[in-house]
Amino acid sequence: MAKILTADDSASMRQMVSFTLKGAGYDVVEAVDGMDAFNKAEKEKADLVITDVNMPNLDGIGLVKKLRGLPTYKFTPILLLTTESGKEKKSEGRAAGATGWLVKPFNPDQLLATVKKVLG
């Protein structure tokens, strides 16, 4: 089953995302911020990365940039979880190399639908 690396500094969001994805049979690796995710990324070789945007240490945009610098993650789908509906953040995310986004608030069904969309 596909492995998903998820980064969020909010424990409840992390818990919800992780619970949902695990329930659907995915392998889930949790990270508490962008830096943590980046440190875990190389070893875990995730098939999909789902990251929050606003995080301490390294934010979601920064994480995308750093991950795209790794050969392993050159083409890996990376989704941003964002509450910013403004154009700015999204184009910033896309410019950094993010695949797409999921707008908060989302429910578990929407999350799963998006993941399935990306992973097929």
Place this chain on the structure above:
Amino acid sequence: MSFDMEQFLETFYEESFEGLDIMETALLDLDVGATDSETVNTIFRSAHSIKGGGATFGLTDIAEFTHGLETLLDEMRDGRRAVTQEAVSLLLRSVDCIRDMLTAAKTKSDFNQDEVTLVDQAVKVMLGSEQNINEPESTITVSENTESEQKKNSGETGWLIHFRPHANLFHTGNDPVRMFRELEALGSLTVEADMSSLPAFVDLIPEDACMGWVITLLGDVTREDIDDVFAWVEDECDLTITSLNDGAVTAIEPVSESIVVEPEKGKIEVEAKPVVAIKSVPPPEEQRQGDDRRKINERRQTAKPTGESTSIRVGIDKVDALINMVGELVITQSMLNQLSKDFDMSRLSKLQEGVTLLERNTRELQENVMRIRMLPISFAFNRFPRMVHDLSQKLDKKIELKLLGEQTELDKTVMEKIGDPLVHLVRNSLDHGLETPDVRQQAGKSETGTLQLNAFHQGGNIVIEISDDGAGLNKERILNKAKEKGLVGVDEVLSDDKIHELIFRPGFSTAEVVSDVSGRGVGMDVVKRNIKDLSGTIEVASEEGVGSKFTIRLPLTLAILDGQLVKVGEETYIIPLVSIVESLQMKKEHINIIAGKSEVYKMREDYLPIVRLHGLFDHEKDESILDNALLVVVEGEGQRVGLVVDDLLGQQQVVIKSLESNYRKVDGVSGATILGDGTVALILDIAGLIVCAERVNYGQSESVDKNYIGMG
């Protein structure tokens, strides 16, 4: 798949309360005028998480309220808005509102709607636009708009899509195959490859996208559905979407940003044939959201506030230590097991060794389990920066707060109960102790007063000191007031310490003006009683013009007590070690009988009332001779008595079991424990015991009650 969001709420509450504390601390650290972007960013992130979580877990009111706050902070973060005192105050008030709303949601009770509305309006005024005021509304109603919009834009027969990705498409992790897959799910799909731009083989860069596609999608598909599919790549491709209905080319422009998003969605104008008869059935999702909201409302109305189920966060190191210890315990157990299989006296020393080891393991395990409940006192201290900030503004005083020993650990239950007394003491210091800047200057002190909270461990206790360099206690005023109230005889001469102790008497308040900060009659007596309930003590030391220091001593935990085991008749009783002053063997010549009934013992300069536990607890024994009998001198509520016991046994830590919940309240007994041999021993409540003894001696309960209150 259905999900119960409730299961994540506990975590959400916990992290949100933490987030609010972080916000508060950071807001207080924020220098007005200066732009400390990292601090603002920290505040922003907390607000952002609360908003996101609130929206996700169905707490819409919290999410909406926090939204304005977030916008404000976002502007501050970007330097678009100055950090003013006004803004900081408003943000602090907002923090209080969110805390109130969260607490209400958690305990299923009501929050202060007026204050929330007021602060919400103030935030919107500060943001300064009508649009902002309306925004939260629109987030709720979008789904309906979208629904009808979607129906209107239905393509009915199909769409022709020209899709040519830019070279860098793969570098964003996107794949045209995904889009085909999604389109296929919408209707009948035909994809033709457009190889016209394919470079010569030698020029081919495998990582770049270089093909285009002509896609025909047949079926009742809405324009929005198609836009959704391409939303992520709109900047990385050339896209033309044509309705097969009328052949009109619609929107070659990149798909509007807000396609997958919320409010503006309804505004997109697409030229397509309107469809008649729109049945306004809310989408399942909308319906569910509505249901959820209703459910929450119902719950809030019907559910009674329940006892707070609290959780505790434990450091992994503490858990590891426990696991390690249990491991050792298992080893010791198996060693003893082995030993018991074929035991003979030659192996006695081995057995003793094993038992010693078991004892050590058990003690360590106990200490470590207790440590799980321990939290740093910063949990109780962290409310004070805010309080001091607010109150010093209100009182026009300059006050610096120093917190020391914040990492000192304390049992969670004790922590929860010490909060209010601490608040009271700090308020008192701010209100009565510390002076205004001009008064301080006249007294030759610096304008800024210092209030210090200090915590440290001492023996098995935690000591909390609240000290200030303010005016100190006014002895004369206290004494006059006490005489006025009849607490002290008119001609009585008291030592300084005795005078200071008077402030702990009930109904004693020297403040001439009753302010709304402190001094509403609920006085230091309540503080003292609360601390006493925790088996703690409070002392005050003060010097006029120099300052005051309150010292609180508390046991580290309420679950375990250091006790002195004593024998009375056939029974064993436990006296809390903290209440024992000393133990002695009585001499006949020091025993006196006053009023023909009460016995007192002359110890140095004092006369101690003698309490015969035999008589009090109805043990049959001839107790006429007190000579040479053992007397344990104990202190409770500032009063000393001597307890007559038959024997002093050992001292040991005992686990306190409630007598009240298992049997009923018994005067003079605070609880019970189970001893090593399995027998039950009662733990004496010294203060209660003194009252009992007085009742027996005077035989009239009225005077006892008066005395009891008088002692507080």
